[in-house]
Amino acid sequence: MTGIRQICYGEKDPVKNRRMSRLVGWPGNGFMKPGGAAMKQFSVKTQARSQMIDITAQVRSILRESRVESGICFVFVPHTTAAVTINENADPDVPRDILAQLDKTIPLRGDYLHSEGNSAAHIKASLFGASETVLVEGGSLVLGTWQSIFFCEFDGPRTRQVCVRIVPGG
């Protein structure tokens, strides 16, 4: 990618030496109404390079406010070095093991070309994906007993954003 300047959200722009923010213009922690339906967003402050943070309570709170009884809940993270996933919430060793094994499979240093030095985080983010979909029934998220929605940080610590949209119907 020589000659092409690549900028990742939240990283320092090497030319202008400032934090990039594609979220400029978005209402902070408020509603957007694209197409008439409400989207909400909230911030997550991560404390480590790699971290999985349970965000189920925040998503449930947004669902409650929406008063939607039946439909679909989309959770999306607008980042290239973070992701969202659903996994076990009961044993904290599960996220620990996931992150530890990811580090073995995708080491921090490797035969990477990306000049910002965080290729491992980009790869992990793509493996996990930027969104999850959860069914909504009876005003509740349809999650298994041991399931939680986790924000996945792979290049922290940073302040991140999570977007949630509850779509009624179905």
Ligand code: ZN
């Ligand atoms: Zn990067």
